Amino acid sequence: MPARRGMSGERIGGALALAFILGFVALALAPFVRFGRVGGFDPQLAGVLQFTLWQAVLSTLLSVFFGAIVALSVARRPTLAGRVWLLRFMAAPMGLPALAVAFGVLAVWGREGAFNSVLSFLGISPKLNVYGITGILIAHTFFNIPLAARLFTAALDRFPPTYWKLAANLGLGRISLFRLVEGPALMAALPGVAGLIFMLCATSFTLVLTLGGGPAATTLEVAIYQALKFDFEPGRAVFLVLVQMLLTGLVLLFLAVFPTPAEERAQQGTGLRRFDGGSPVSKLWDGLVIAAFLVFCGAPFMAILIDGLRADFPHLFADRLFWRALETSAALGLSAALLALLLSWLIAMARVSSGSRLFAGGLDAGGSLILLTPPIVLSTGWFLWLKGGSGFAPHLLVAIINALMALPFALRVLQPAVRSHVERTRRLSESLGLTGHQRLRIIDVPALSRPLLMAFFFALSLSLGDLGAVALFGGEGFVTLPWLIYARLGSYRTTDAAALTLILAVICMAFAVLGTPSERRRGEAGR
Incomplete structure (x- = not known):
């Protein structure tokens, strides 16, 4: 009772x-x-919906793919020096305002940014145009690769040490270990991670407004803002909201089919030993992956730091x-x-x-x-x-x-x-x-x-x-x-x-x- x-x-x-x-x-x-009747579907809305889905799908695929690669390398190094700081760094982008990230992306990838400066030094042209779909994808992956990597790393860290000992005793190679152990763990977490990132990208506002570069790069979120702020058409805004709710509602319905994996205590630090990362090739690959991740996600931070220290x-x-x-x-x-x-x-x-x-x-x-x-x-x-x-x-x-x-x-x-x-x-x-x-x-x-x-x-x-x-x-x-x-x-x-x-x-x-x-x-x- x-x-x-x-x-x-x-x-x-x-x-x-x-x-x-x-x-x-x-x-x-x-x-x-x-304030007015609910609007209807029109050709302009079709283009907005198409771009919303296109950029959200591309952003999700890139974030999940590279996030999984980073997670595999981080999970393979449980005793890596500074590993806890690396995990903490993965949470940092989500705390930054989107407007600040947009300007950090411009400082790195913009026409006069660091990336184009390197291209000019090497004599490569034309320069990267960060406005439009390119800038939106860069900004979204900056936010969501660390998010995906952290969630995937947590899924891999849930395995008890006996799993890795058994895999070593059975002599599982790199492909077999991924197929039997790592792959199923990533696939179990994939629906929730991908669905969350998709909805974040589909409802993105500040990044698209700043880096979109024009009407051709307009999402439902930006169209709602324009209908309310500039046109003051509440009826059209309501219709756009209903379309967005239907879109993300279908995603939630899809995710409901997949069970959320139970979270056991993460087996990190000295209590866990991985036997599959001892070869020089594996160490080199993991080092390059983690370094590339830190450079890509750390560059906007460095741009914000350099510009911020110039202030009075x-x-x-x-x-x-x-x-x-x-x-x-x-x-x-x-x-x-x-x-x-x-x-x-x-x-x-x-x-x-x-x-x-x-x-x-x-x-x-x-x-x-x-x-x-x-x-x-x-x-x-x-x-x-x-x-x-x-x-x-x-x-x-x-x-x-x-x-x-x-x-x-x-x-x-x-x-x-x-x-x-x-x-x-x-x-x-x-x-x-x-x-x-x-x-x-x-x-x-x-x-x-x-x-x-x-x-x-x-x-x-x-x-x-x-x-x-x-x-x-x-x-x-x-x-x-x-x-x-x-x-x-x-x-x-x-x-x-x-x-x-x-x-x-x-x-x-x-x-x-x-x-x-x-x-x-x-x-x-x-x-």
Whole structure:
């Protein structure tokens, strides 16, 4: 009976979280219907839809392919010096604002960037044109190759050391090891990784707006923004939103067919020995792969660092607007991260305890609903609801939108760990009669502290670097670091913008470090 009451409480918590998400999104979409009828399909929309799918598919294929190659090399080197820092570096791009990444890409790959300078030095022409599909693919792969590599590395690190010992005793070669061990692990994680990256690329906004280079490179997200911001055609915007929701909904339906692999404790560091990477050829290949990955993903960071260090930091630190923006960003980030962690915990626990496929499917869809509905649409809908209210402050609204934006990523970290934990400790909890907050305090939180911290800091980094939800409300009375970067760029104060971007990047990387436990903490957790 105690176990049944606990399960019922978990389902109620998940239902409340789902109701909150659905209610918030539904209320945001309702005002659009009042401003005009829903638009229809036209030839221009066909081109927008085609480009959206084309760039998302290409970005996903490139990110998954190269992410898997990097993951195989990293997983083959569990005792690599600085491996934990490499894993932390994989989380850093997700914390950068997309606008800063766009300018970092321009600094490296643009017409006057480092890559074209090398081509000119070598006498090679024509130069690379970074605007259009090329720049979009470069920016998307910058974000998503590290994401794919980290998720694939985690899938490979779940294997216990006995797997690799058995493979060595059987004398499995490189091809056989990949076919029997590594390949199945990658394939099990592939649907979730590819689906997540596809939806991120299909709903990309800032990168496409900055690097698209014209109407020929317009995605559904940008078309929605144009319909709301410039044309003010809510009916057309609603139709575009429905098309986008249908597109990403089909992806979620496809992903629901594939089970999420259970996450066991990662076997890293000195506790794991791989016997398949001792040859000089293997060491050389892994070294080249990791070096190429660091160069590709590190070059925009270096460009941001070099441009940022040229700024006048004493003058910047004397600006009260900077400190107000930092304070607002911190408050919004912490609020959004805590809310994302709470929602992801309620959904994950309800998902494990649910015996209904329909309810479980609803929880999965609710956790990924923000990928279906753009933040700019949620912001605009709530602005239309509340713009007539006196003394309206957007802080709470933006925090909720940022929390929903981070929810799919927090769930990706937390849900597999919760499933594995509940399967291991269910009988122990029932035998001890631990339910509710007692089980949470004694069993759940201590055992799940690592994924909880990872989900929290990941959500915090995403919220700190977001511009989409703030863009509509930003102004002198509501300033965040990303909005201040955007404003400085708009007023051609690029040096200050580079310095602000550097500060934001350092903060997000610090949270990435806190969210990735060291090898010693992994060992302590295992004991």
